[in-house]
Amino acid sequence: MSTLNYINSFAPAKINLGLRILEKRKDGYHxxxxxxxxxxxxxxxxxxxLPKGIEFETTGDFDVPKDSSNLALKAALLFLSHYKLKIGxxxxxxxxxxxxxxxxxxxxxxxxxxxxxxxxxSIEDSMDNLFRLAAQLGSDVPFFxxxxxxxxxGRGEILNSVAxxxxxxxxxxxxxxxxxxxxxxxxxxxxxxxxxxLISSSLTHEIDQPLNDLEEPVFSKYLWLPTxxxxxxxxxxxxxxxxxxSGSSIFALFDKExxxxxxxxxxxxxxxxxxxxWIRSFTILERF
Ligand SMILES: C[C@@](CO)(OP(=O)(O)O)[C@H](O)COP(=O)(O)OP(=O)(O)OC[C@H]1O[C@@H](n2ccc(N)nc2=O)[C@H](O)[C@@H]1O
Ligand SMILES: Nc1ncnc2c1ncn2[C@@H]1O[C@H](COP(=O)(O)OP(=O)(O)O)[C@@H](O)[C@H]1O
Numbered sequence: 001m002s003t004l005n006y007i008n009s010f011a012p013a014k015i016n017l018g019l020r021i022l023e024k025r026k027d028g029y030h031x032x033x034x035x036x037x038x039x040x041x042x043x044x045x046x047x048x049x050l051p052k053g054i055e056f057e058t059t060g061d062f063d064v065p066k067d068s069s070n071l072a073l074k075a076a077l078l079f080l081s082h083y084k085l086k087i088g089x090x091x092x093x094x095x096x097x098x099x100x101x102x103x104x105x106x107x108x109x110x111x112x113x114x115x116x117x118x119x120x121x122s123i124e125d126s127m128d129n130l131f132r133l134a135a136q137l138g139s140d141v142p143f144f145x146x147x148x149x150x151x152x153x154g155r156g157e158i159l160n161s162v163a164x165x166x167x168x169x170x171x172x173x174x175x176x177x178x179x180x181x182x183x184x185x186x187x188x189x190x191x192x193x194x195x196x197x198l199i200s201s202s203l204t205h206e207i208d209q210p211l212n213d214l215e216e217p218v219f220s221k222y223l224w225l226p227t228x229x230x231x232x233x234x235x236x237x238x239x240x241x242x243x244x245x246s247g248s249s250i251f252a253l254f255d256k257e258x259x260x261x262x263x264x265x266x267x268x269x270x271x272x273x274x275x276x277x278w279i280r281s282f283t284i285l286e287r288f
Contacts, residue, residue: 050088060095100180102245111144178276186246
C-alpha cells in the first residue's frame with residue numbers, strides 16, 4: 001500500500017476530428033472510425049482515502065448527477081468491487097466541461113478515477129485489465145486511459161496510435177450552445193435515417209474524410225447547430241470545423257498560432273452568437 005492518501009488529476013475533454021459510422025452491429029452499437037484528440041479544457045478530480053464510507057461531491061461550472069449514475073462515482077465503485085477493496089473514499093469532481101456536449105466529460109472523469117485509484121492504492125495489475133474496466137463504463141472511456149490522440153475503431157474502444165503531429169492545426173475555438181444532445185438519441189436517429197435512405201454522407205465519401213456522420217441527424221433537430229457551423233466557416237475560414245461526437249458542441253481549428261487572433265475570434269463570436277453560448281479557445285494535447 002502506498003503512503004499517499006490524496007491525489008488530484010486533470011480530466012481533459014476530447015474532440016472528434018472526424019467520426020465515420022460503418023454499420024450498426026448486432027449488439028446495438030455502431031462500428032466506428034473516429035480520430036479523437038484530448039484538449040486543454042478539462043475537469044478536476046480529487047480523491048482522498050478514508051477509513052470507511054464513500055463521499056462524493058461535485059462543484060464547478062455545470063451541474064451533473066450526484067448519485068451513482070455519475071460516471072466518476074460509478075468508476076470508483078466498479079474499481080473497488082473489481083479489486084475487492086474495503087477502503088473508504090472522498091471524491092470531489094470540479095466540473096468545467098459542459099455535459100452532453102460531445103466532449104466526453106463523463107468518460108474522462110471515469111478514466112481519471114480509474115488511473116488515480118490504481119496509483120493511490122498501488123494496484124500492480126496490468127493496464128490491460130484497467131482498459132477492460134474502462135470499456136465496461138463506456139465506449140469512450142478507454143481513449144482517456146490512452147492519454148493521446150488515437151484513431152478509435154470498434155464501438156470506439158479499440159485504440160490505434162496515430163502519427164504525430166496531426167494533419168490538422170492544434171489551436172481551436174469551441175462553442176457549446178447552452179443545451180445538451182443525448183448520445184443514444186443521436187445514434188438511434190442516425191440508424192433510423194439510414195434505414196429510410198435519408199443519410200447522404202455515409203459511405204458515399206472516403207471513410208477517412210474529416211466528416212462527422214452524426215451531424216446530419218443531429219442538425220435536423222437542433223437547427224441552431226448548422227447555423228453556428230456555417231457562421232464560423234463563413235466568418236473565419238477555419239482549417240476544420242465540425243460538430244464534436246454526438247454534439248452539441250461545434251469546434252473550429254485554425255492555422256494561425258496567434259493568441260491575439262484567437263482573442264478577436266472569441267470576442268466576435270461572443271458578440272454575434274449571444275450570451276447562451278459558452279465559447280472558449282483550446283489547444284489539442286499531444287499527450288496529457
Ligand atoms: C458519440 C461519441 C463519439 O466519441 O462521443 P460523445 O458524443 O458521447 O462524447 C461516442 O461514440 C459515444 O461514446 P460513449 O458516450 O462512451 O457511449 P456509450 O455510453 O458507450 O453508449 C451510449 C449509447 O450510444 C450508442 N452508441 C455508442 C457508441 C457506439 N459506437 N455506437 C452506439 O450506437 C448506443 O446506443 C449506446 O447505448
Ligand atoms: N461525471 C460526469 N460528467 C458529465 N456528465 C455525466 C457525468 N456522469 C454522468 N453524466 C451524465 O452523462 C450525460 C452525458 O455527459 P457527457 O459525458 O459530458 O457528454 P457526452 O456523452 O456528450 O460527451 C450527462 O447528461 C449526465 O447526465
